[in-house]
Amino acid sequence: MLWQLLRSVLLIGLLAANFELSANNILITDIVKSADASWSVTYRSQTPVQSIQFHHSPDDSRFERWQLISDGFSFRKLNGKDTVFKQDGSGFTSVTFALTPTYIHLPKSYAPFAPYSDGSVLLHSGRFFACATLCRSDENLWYLTLSAPANERIVLNGLSANNKVSWYDENDGRKVFVGNTEITETNHYIAVIDNALPPALISALEEFIPNAMVAMASRFPALGQKPMLFASFGKTKGQRYGRQGGVLPDQIFMHWYGQLKVSNPYDLIWFYAHEVTHLYQGGYVNSIENDHAWIHEGHAEFVAGELLMQFYPQATSFVEQKRFQAQQDCKAKLAKFRVEEFAAHQEYHALYQCGAYFYQLLAEYSGSAEKISYDFWLGLGQKASDKGNVDKDVALAVANLFLTEQNYQRVLREFGW
Template sequence: MIIKKSFRTIALAITMAVVCSCLGFSSIAVANTISTKLEKKGNGNWFVTFVSEKPIKKLAFKSSPDNSRSKRWAPTSNGYQFEFVDEVESLVREDGSAFTEATFHLTPTYTALPKEYAPFTPFSDGSYLLHTGRFFACADSCQPSLNKWYLTIVTPESDNIILHGRIYQGSIGWTAFDEGSKVYIGHGEPIQSDHFVSVIDELLPEKLLHQMSTQLPELMDFFADKMGALGYRPALFASFSSTDDGRHGHQGGTLPGQIFMHWYGKKSVVEAIDVDELFWLFSHEVAHLYQREGADVIDTADSWLHEGAADYFAGLAFESILSKGYLSQKIK
């Protein structure tokens, strides 16, 4: 009887597994959930805490362009270490034991990452633009199909949190998707124009502000005419931060519905402004908005397609608006 019962139990288990498979269910337990909380204290210190529903041996990060977390994230308790294996940065316990929570003190200064957006982009008044994608993490490993992330941001009540064009105070929790987005934390309020909802650093020079106020709307109109109106007003963030080591430069980028530009070092906004190069930067980033889902490239090996197209579109805009033969020079 025991043998027959065992066989019946096994048969029932196999039958249930087949039925679940046919109905699209899985007999495997639901994937573990990692929740992320980013917190800015009243003294300006930043912390990030990862909480796992179940004990894990490894916390893997979705984005790992390098191993810089080990240099810029300080654990608030002993026994943790970072690993960088096969281009994936992970967190483990030094003794190999399981854990459910880990907190780190962050370095909220600007740092350039290879093929990735900086986690913190400071403004001159102490505000920040935060890239949520830098804080996406998974239990053990991040699967390519995973695109949902649970985040909370907590700040002093005096700060504004600007997410997806809306202003919040104190805290906000939401589910992020895909590559994440930029979130503004600071005292500024967005300026709403016909073309953008924007937060622009007050220390950017008049020459640069004039270019932004005149050329960016022209570019929006140009691309809307060629590729169709967006149907919404994208967010524009323009920031500046000083440096103490002589570094200077500028970088720009886009995420769905957002353009962000950052200048760092005094020379980047005083001595190094090239009118033509800045127009090219503006054109390239605005072009990404109008590519719509065409810019959603997952494999970096294929990024030449939408990046190359954005450069070519920038050249077309240059020829139409400034008519300087700049595209021909670029192609050569």
């Protein structure tokens, strides 16, 4: 059983113990949770560097939430990326930050910490990716260590350990659990679910997600392994509340913060269905850039509606209203920006709405919601670039296969293409 693997000791150096870190002067990133529940991160270089630059800087929140412990350093933007320098301009081999281990909503990115109500934490490794000197466009390998108090469990890549783990990371990173929340295993996933979440929320999750996974697995390639499912809750000050979900390879995670109530059960199921769809999309498509996020977000929105109606036929009117709202919101945004400009103007919600509207039109004009839900995504994989990348041109080329020329031109006009 996988749970037996979870109880095994995770070996340090998961991928290549003899990897020569000095070859490209890859930074060693040491993340530490101390016994007093404080967190810090230290970046170490084998040779002196003039700066350390973070690979992904979606906003300025690091300047508020990461406090320099090391003396004599400055922290500022350089070419749009958070960058650390010595104030006197000299080289250095290490720098340490104290971290704020609470949840923060980042634009089109995952927070470094998603806390559980019992003090456990889900950590996102990608938030800690940094480069020696400056980040190159082709830099995609990171070496990290994570240390935690001996009485807390570290779960990385489906394996459990205590004290310390080390690993090489890539792409968007992964989620790593630290704490003692109960871990359970079902036929479909291994779950770490916060007991502070409302019973209605948990029961809906445990009922719907297995059904949705069976439905998706019947049409999409099987997952590489049984995924980890993380569902966490963190209290917030004031009136701030919300939720965020996401998917990484073999991981699905959801975080709620602030007020906890299930006002509309169909909206909750839609949220679950959207994330389950993302879990299976990677079987055909490897990469979609943020500017084209409407392709996968819109597909997840459309399939969410189809799954909802499949298992809850009484939710049809809810789905129809959601789709009508997506159409209206999309048209309003298209009056201001082109779809390709949404991300640059941080109109991230419009990526979902216009993406959903795109698939709604394809389903209407092709006469088959099922083909657009499944066969269209297969077509994207077949027409993707050699590296598995998909963009607008690929999406439109596949759309053209499902539509008459007249209806294809109608779609182009609707989106101003």
